[in-house]
Amino acid sequence: MGPSANTAICPENMKVGKFLNNHAHSCGRYGLRIFHNMIPRKFPCKPVWKDWSEEKKDDPYWKNPAITATFEGLVSWKNNRNGAIAKRVGDVRFVNFKVADNVLAGIEFAETAWYGDDTTQINGALIIGKTSNTEAKLDKGSPRGIITPRSEGFLV
Amino acid sequence: MTLDKPLDYKHFAKRETFGSDFIDMRAEVGLLTRNIVFRGDPETSFTNQYGATLFLHSTGDDSLQCRLSYIELTDVGQAFKLGRYAIHFHMIGAVHKSYAKGLATHQGFNRAFTIHGTHYLTLEDNVAFGIKGHTVFIEDAVETKNNIKNNLIMMTMRSWSLLNTDQTPACFWITNPYNNFINNHCGGSDRYAYWYDL
Numbered sequence: 001m002g003p004s005a006n007t008a009i010c011p012e013n014m015k016v017g018k019f020l021n022n023h024a025h026s027c028g029r030y031g032l033r034i035f036h037n038m039i040p041r042k043f044p045c046k047p048v049w050k051d052w053s054e055e056k057k058d059d060p061y062w063k064n065p066a067i068t069a070t071f072e073g074l075v076s077w078k079n080n081r082n083g084a085i086a087k088r089v090g091d092v093r094f095v096n097f098k099v100a101d102n103v104l105a106g107i108e109f110a111e112t113a114w115y116g117d118d119t120t121q122i123n124g125a126l127i128i129g130k131t132s133n134t135e136a137k138l139d140k141g142s143p144r145g146i147i148t149p150r151s152e153g154f155l156v
Numbered sequence: 157m158t159l160d161k162p163l164d165y166k167h168f169a170k171r172e173t174f175g176s177d178f179i180d181m182r183a184e185v186g187l188l189t190r191n192i193v194f195r196g197d198p199e200t201s202f203t204n205q206y207g208a209t210l211f212l213h214s215t216g217d218d219s220l221q222c223r224l225s226y227i228e229l230t231d232v233g234q235a236f237k238l239g240r241y242a243i244h245f246h247m248i249g250a251v252h253k254s255y256a257k258g259l260a261t262h263q264g265f266n267r268a269f270t271i272h273g274t275h276y277l278t279l280e281d282n283v284a285f286g287i288k289g290h291t292v293f294i295e296d297a298v299e300t301k302n303n304i305k306n307n308l309i310m311m312t313m314r315s316w317s318l319l320n321t322d323q324t325p326a327c328f329w330i331t332n333p334y335n336n337f338i339n340n341h342c343g344g345s346d347r348y349a350y351w352y353d354l
Contacts, residue, residue, distance in 0.1 A: 011297040012354040016333040023341040024349030025181070029324070031342075034352045038333065069333070076349070077181055098179045100172075126177050133168040133181050 012037040013044035016069035016092075024076045024083075031076030031099075032084035039090035039113050040067040048090075048114045066091035066115045077101050078133065082108050082147075091119040100128035103138060108147035109154060118155040122146065157185065184343050186283040186308045188260045189228055196231035205235035205265040205317070210243045217249040226258040233266030235288070235317040241266055242287075247273035257281050266318065267293050277302045284308070289315035289322035290329035297331035297354075304328070305338045312345040326351035 016038070024031030041048060041064050049063040056062060072095045076083035083099030086092060088111040099106040106127040112120040127145045130138060148154055167183040196207025209232060214220035222245070234240035242264050243256060255278035261268050264287035271277055272295035279302070284291050291312045292304060309327035316323060327342035330352045342349035 009298050011332045014300075014332065014334050017301070018336040018338055019350075020337070021339045022337055022350060023343075024327075024345075025343050027342070027345040027347065027349050029347045030349070030351075032350045032352075033326075033348050034354070036354055038352060038354055040333070075179065077179065079349075098177075100179050100181070126174065126179065128172075128174060128179060131172045131179070131181065132170070133172070 008045065010044040013039050013041050015040050015067045016071075019071045019074075021073040022075075024074065025078050027079045029079065029081045030085050031079045031082070031102075032071070032074055034086040034089060034092070037088045037113065038069065038086065038092055039088075039115070040069050040092070041065065041090070042067060061115060066119060068093065068119075070095055072096055074098070077131075078135070079103070082106065084108070085110070087111065088113050089120055090115045093121040093123060094125065096124045097122070098126040098128075100131050101134045101138060103141050103143060105144040105147045107145075109149040111149050112151045112153045115153070117153045120149070120153060121155045184308055184310060184341055186260075186285065186310065188262050188283060188285055190226055190260050192227040194227055194229045194232070198231065201231035201265075202263070207231040207233055207263075207265055209234060209240045211239070211246060212244065212248065213246040214248055218252055220248060220251070220254070222251065222254040222256070224256045224259060227260075229259060229261040230263050232261065233264045233268070233288070235265040235315070237266065238318065241270040241293070242268045244270045245272060245274040245277060246270075249273070250275045252276045254278070255280065259283070262286050264288060264291075266315070267291065267322070269293065270295055271299050271302055272296055274299055275301050279304045280306055282307045283310075285310045286313065287311075288313045288325075289318045290325050290327075292328045294329060294331050294335060299332050300334040302335045303338075304336065304340060306340065308341045309345070310343050312342075314346045321353065324348070329353060
């Protein structure tokens with residue numbers, strides 16, 4: 001906790017800025033790592049509240065709706081674990097990622113949270129196991145394309 | 157660019173095509189020298205891990221302007237001392253008119269670009285190579301709307317003389333997600349490239 005810490009700021013649940021066309025390669029662990037929680041929503045410091053009533057069944061989260069976070073165009077290759085990993089996320093989408101030669105997995109999501117079906121997504125990814133740039137150690141492991149979360153509501 | 161001797165290590169230079177799509181894995185090339193140099197003592201800095209620092213602080217929004225462009229910073233940062241970074245924006249608030257553009261920062265002992273309690277900063281077209289600890293460091297999780305574009309960060313190394321997180325460093329350590337990261341490149345970080353540590 002730094003000197004700016006106060007209860008009015010909840011970074012885990014804040015709107016996510018632009019993440020566009022970034023490149024990552026040859027890193028010891030992950031190209032992109034989203035750690036602990038990322039559950040962006042309209043009122044970050046208030047809980048997610050699901051309205052179970054019949055008349056709100058099309059928009060059950062209307063009291064504190066999600067703000068979609070789009071990570072777009074990451075190019076991530078030759079990392080010692082994954083091209084990208086997310087620990088526990090809500091309405092977070094990886095769009096048009098290109099990943100190759102990663103030792104553990106191309107893209108991994110560990111867990112989804114809160115915002116219903118199909119809000120956590122991977123769209124339009126190019127996932128390559130091996131290229132001509134690969135190293136011998138990739139043959140010793142058994143890399144995966146996508147490691148999917150252990151919870152529901154995930155869409156590829 | 158012409159090379160006058162063979163390279164020691166593999167530098168892959170190819171765009172591989174898969175069906176109608178491709179992935180570009182060409183080696184990064186960055187220029188580390190500039191005509192104007194800001195540096196620590198060349199004789200003792202490396203031995204003592206103790207170099208030059210720039211510290212920017214003023215009270216309140218837009219109370220200072222920092223306009224750095226196309227200079228070289230080397231032998232910078234002071235290990236074991238929190239706050240002594242190559243460039244440290246400290247608790248200023250909004251800095252709409254400030255920027256660091258086209259800087260070449262190399263051999264840094266204690267992080268490189270630290271953004272602390274600062275908003276609307278522009279970090280653009282910078283090259284950083286061989287920095288110990290998080291290289292672009294958003295410190296306190298209140299920082300928002302900083303624009304971080306077109307930077308090349310290479311070989312971020314572990315530091316045992318900072319906080320625990322700097323033992324698993326990232327090129328970009330992001331504690332508040334409401335900042336913009338566009339077209340940055342990170343290569344050869346000891347642990348992570350973009351780490352949203354929320």
